[in-house]
Amino acid sequence: MALIEIKKVDKIYNNEGVATSALHDINLTINEGEFVAIMGPSGSGKSTLMHILGFLDRPTNGEYLFEGKNTEKFDDEKLADIRNRRIGFVFQSFNLLPRTSVLDNVALPLLYSKNLKNQEERAKEALASVGLAHRVNFMSNQISGGQKQRVAIARALVNNPAVIFADEPTGNLDSKSGTVVMGILQRLNNEGKTIILVTHDRTTAEHADRIITIRDGEINTDEKVHNKHIAKEVKIDE
């Protein structure tokens, strides 16, 4: 079943009267349970596409059906609700709250769904699933980069979303930590989670089942991966 379906989407930025087209005439369908990599050089529009798909930004023109519903008329509140319950984000620079415990960071989306029941247990469960049960009470600045990204994945998972968007999740990590992160994403995908990965790096992209390349704001290629890289999720307790 189609989780995401966009038709004829344009994104035009208007900077001080100068219109710049970031995306042009994008048509794309992503089904539930897919692992898709969006690839392209910097400035190609791949991040813009992810932001639109993740409701961090709105398209200028075109139609976006999410879980079968047209989102054009959704207000800010409804979109916030979708981001909160149906979508998880993993960013290149982790974006954890400073001077805040790992547990509180992971529980943040639960706070905004005003779901105060079993918060702590659910946050701990999410942390356990990325192998960080032993770092629950650490502060976000007391752990390594790789661990930070795993905390970010736990935060993305905690509200049990339909899809996880990962924007260059290994970009700030050494290769070993990067492999661990990709391994976790692959496992989550095997467990049925839809994963959308944005990267400029082909090797990273080849951990997905399908690669969409973007060039100059348009879809260039859209193809299956034949020799998929399998990241062994090594159990490491740094």
Added chain:
Amino acid sequence: MNKFYYLQAIKGLRRNPSRTLLTTLGIVIGIATVILVLSAGAGFKSYINAQIEEFGSNTVTIETRIPASTKQRAQGAEGGDTAGVAVPITTLKKRDVVDIARLPNIAGVYGASIGQAISVYRDVSKNAFLFGADASRFAIDRGVITKGRAYSEQEDRALAQVAVLGNDIAQSFFGEEDPIGKTIRIGALNFEVVGVYARRGSGGFSNDDEQIFIPASTLQRKILGTDYYFYLVASLVDNTRSQVTKLSMEDVLRQNHQVVDPVKDDFVIKTQDENLSTFNTILSATTFLLIAIATISLIVGGVGVMNIMYVVVTERISEVGLKKALGAKNRDILYEFLYEAIILTLLGGILGIILGTFLSFVVAQVANAFGFAWKFSVPLIGIVISVGVSTAIGVIFGVFPARNAARLSPIEALRYEP
């Protein structure tokens, strides 16, 4: 109070300790300054009021005045008082005191002359001010004699050489020694010290603590060689009738001084209300000045809080972006900042009140140590206004930038660079 936003706000404040400190400090200083300024103003007013009290609350003074000459009158001048004029008016006599004392509504009246003479006790010599007053002064003046006694009507009439000392001059002559019964020399004469005043505090326009009080007739006849007073002071039974009493006093004096035309009066009578008008002018000017200073402090403090709030909210726009990405609604963002601003301004308000009160207390103590009759008080209106204004500023400038940030799309906020 919503527990969720409250907890988020507390976490937010803990995450940004330097911002929390700076903002609180700005508010604390603003509020403390306003409280200090207003409290110091109230203290200064209390000091001025004490001076007015010293004057006596229902007294009338009769001062001498140079009558306007015919020529001056033609030019519209009214004549002036005798201050700084070489020609003394010599018409205020014992007879005036006696006649005024008989008028209705007069509780008491005394005449006073002033002189100066080298005064000596053993090896201590001082060029002392001599205050020659009728014995009736002791019933009117508020000074308290703590050692010995006042001189009497009989001693005054008999030109007795007795003296009551101001506290400071008694101290410099006698130190720990008991002055009562001791003899001091004033000019060429020996005086017996019969009494010593309690300390009155500097504070006035003349320092009573440094003066020697002797009978008026003794000063006039034996030291100055005159028979007139410099001024008279009468106390009234009922101050509300002061204008009527003033008129009958004028009649008595005109008759005694043989003045027919009031323009040629050689005296001027000032009721307490007329004397107070000068003080009131000073007081209202002071009040105006204080309000101006307090307003400026409030504006300066407010601009400080405004700047800090604006900068820190701007710095946190990417945090707003992250929270929006995780599903925070615009309302959530706004309320978090609102609660933070309220907690900050309340905290700063409380600390500011404590600091301002403490500093005001210190100022009052220092003023008292220097001998000013300075009452310590913290004006409630100052607290209300300063806390109100700083809270309003803190909340407005904490929430407005936050509202703008909340309105950005999540990605714009996430990527925002201050």
